[in-house]
Amino acid sequence: MSNVPELVLETMKSAEARGFKLSCEETVGRLLAALASAVPPGGRVLELGTGAGVGAAWLASGLGHRSDATVLTLERDPELAATARELPWPEWVEVRVADVEKELPELGRFDLIFADAEGGKWSGLDLTVAALRPSGMLVVDDMDLSRYQSTEHRESVTRVRDSILSDPRLVAVDLPVSSGIMVATKRHD
Incomplete structure (x- = not known):
């Protein structure tokens, strides 16, 4: 793996040390970083399903050293969230224990959402789409x-x-690469 950001390498090592095998693949991660780099000033990024933190690390790496945007990552498993919290996140990254479908309606709107958990993807997908801002992007893998x-x-x-x-609110593409990726942009109302 060449040119993998340091934060991503640290999260991958942490995941491996804990035997966590469900982290996003490198192709997905690089896509997340590329899309995160385009988040507008003051933008908000949401990850559904923190796992060991690899996806969040790719998202944060895409934002670089910007402090004008935030990353919120939700994990329902308190032990996994605790593992992810141990990592050296920038102050604008928050790891939160949450039931995605209960929290999502209260979180506001986001410019980029990575739906990588059952909640918000396999169930509650409509809540996830509703949480996208116009021109917001949704990434779904696996x-x-x-x-x-x-x-x-x-x-x-x-x-x-x-x-x-x-979904008439979305313009989407199904990309048969890596674990199978879908990317969608929310239309302006």
Whole structure:
């Protein structure tokens, strides 16, 4: 892995040390960093599903040394959130323990959302789309059906894909790379 930001390397080491194997893949991370770099001044970034913090580290790295934007990452598992909080985050990154579907309606609007948890992606997707600002971008990974053996999981992924592609509020693309990535932009009302 060449040119991987230091914060990402630290989160990857932490994830590996704890045996956490569900971190976002490098291609997804690089996409997140690229999209985060375009967040406007005063912008807000949200990650649903912190895990060990790798996705949040890519998002923060994309923002660079900007202090005019914020990253909020939500994790329902208190132990995973505690692990992520141990990392050397910039002061404008917040790791919060939360039930995504309960918190999301109260969080306001975001310029970029990475939906990487069941809550907000497999269920509550409408809440996630509603939390996007006009021109806000949504990234959803783990959409490659071949990764799932369970009929239930395959149906959930298909439902999410179909919802994103058919939502009139969104302009979306399904990218068959890495773990399967979808990117959508929210239309102006």
